[in-house]
Amino acid sequence: MKFRKKHKNESEVFTDSLNDILFILLMFFLITTTMANPNVVKVNNPRGTKDTKAKQNIVVSIDKAQKVYMGQKLIDINNIDTLLHAELARIRKSPLDTPSVVVNADTIAYYGEVYRIMQAAKRAGAKVVAVVK
Numbered sequence: 001m002k003f004r005k006k007h008k009n010e011s012e013v014f015t016d017s018l019n020d021i022l023f024i025l026l027m028f029f030l031i032t033t034t035m036a037n038p039n040v041v042k043v044n045n046p047r048g049t050k051d052t053k054a055k056q057n058i059v060v061s062i063d064k065a066q067k068v069y070m071g072q073k074l075i076d077i078n079n080i081d082t083l084l085h086a087e088l089a090r091i092r093k094s095p096l097d098t099p100s101v102v103v104n105a106d107t108i109a110y111y112g113e114v115y116r117i118m119q120a121a122k123r124a125g126a127k128v129v130a131v132v133k
Contacts, residue, residue, distance in 0.1 A: 043061055043062070043063050043064070043104055043106040043109075057088075057091050057099035057100050057101070057126075058070065058071075058084070058087050058099065058100070058102065058121075059101075060080075060084075060101060060102070060104065060117050060121075061104040061105070062103075062105040062106060062110075062114060062117075063106050064106045064108050064109070066109065066110060066113065068080070068117070070083060070087065077116070080116065080117055080120045081124070084121055084124045084126070085124050088101075088124050088126055098126065098127050099126050100127040100128070100129055101117075101118075101124075101127070102129045102131055103117055103118060103121075103130045104131040105130070114130070118130070
């Protein structure tokens with residue numbers, strides 16, 4: 001009776017830690033690629049030349065129908081001062097903190113309304129940023 005001898009030079013790939021590494025990479029890319037803000041009303045932005053990035057604490061949008069949104073909530077333009085003060089007070093963590101208000105206006109939005117929102121945000125003590133393409 002002849003028994004086979006086991007080869008001692010067989011190579012084996014240990015893949016148990018590969019699943020952990022792939023999971024960590026997946027989580028890393030999911031967390032770091034959250035660049036788009038889902039709380040923004042889609043508008044046609046004007047063109048611009050500067051390229052600066054700002055943290056989007058509060059997003060105020062004006063669409064082509066001249067409707068004003070804070071986040072995705074439709075608001076009355078006459079209450080913009082009160083709403084911005086309340087929202088900035090809620091966001092502000094310390095008295096030295098300067099949150100930003102991002103104005104996202106359509107190209108055919110009235111310039112006076114955009115200016116009114118920017119002035120209200122400045123009066124409330126926030127940094128004002130306008131979104132352009």
